[in-house]
Amino acid sequence: MAALVPVVLVAACGTETAAPASSGPPRYTGVGTVLENAEHGPQFCTSVLQSLPPQCGGSDVVGWDWAAVQHESQGGVKWGEYTVVGTWDGTRLTLTEPPGAPRELFPGEPDAIVSPCPTPNGGWKPVAPAKATDATLTAAMERAGESPRFAGAWVDQSYLGDGPIKESEANDPKRLVLNFAFTGGLAAEEKRVREVWGGALCVSSAERTEKELNGVQSRIHKDFPDVLGSGIDIVRNQVTVEVYIATDEVRRAFDERYGAGVVRVSGVLYPVSD
Secondary structure, rough: OOOOOOOOOOOOOOOOOOOOHOOOOOOOEEEEEEEEEOOOOEEEEEEEEEEOOOOEEEEEOOOOOHHHHHHHHOOOOOEEEEEEEEEEOOOOEEEOOOOOOOOOOOOOOOOOOOOOOOOOOOOOOOHHHOOOOOHHHHHHHHHOOOOOEEEEEEOOHHHHHHOOOOOOHOOOOHEEEEEEEEEEOOOHHHHHOOOOOOOOEEEEEOOOOOOHHHHHHHHHHHHHOOOEEEEEOOOOOOOEEEEEOOOOHHHHHHHHHOOOEEEOOOOEEEEEOO
């Protein structure tokens, strides 16, 4: 059966321009954890184990001063979340300005976990409540996943508001919008799903099937060995990758290999525009 695929959200992505060569060494910025323990000095983490105290793997930071920043400390470990700016020599980040509080590098990007369909008259609610159950949800997933045009599935409860969702609502098929994406034949696909599913439903169009996205992801780490991680963003119908430094040149390389917009690139560090 098809699975409800979680939306993979790696580091924020956006468009940026590298600093002009005449301005000196290129500078880069990132937002994340800096951690120091008995095994290593300050490092800008690419991975963090959420133990207490946390553990970190990453790149050394030159010019770090714990006395100049707010941080946590336990068992000889110091850590905190920061925005950093510095130069990069391939192995180390050398600060060029004091670290700041964490911030959004690319504010204003839309929330991915939404239903692209317009809200029906009367709002999102079941059309046949007796067929909005856990069993019919499973049946709908299986039926949608059988289609060669299937591009993904997710659930949306954003219509309930911005506050915390009650546990009873989060687990109630009658209180969610079931989303399916297909690469064509939307009316026929919706009809097939509606034979078994009576809850709120949004059927939308996608450029690539889930099988195609999985195929691209399976090739990425062989084609680009320096990629730190990859995933599938079903809602945006893209493969996501994280690299250490995300530049326009890197994005163009992925576009040329797999097609424009197929892969969304994010980075640990991004070029600073001067």
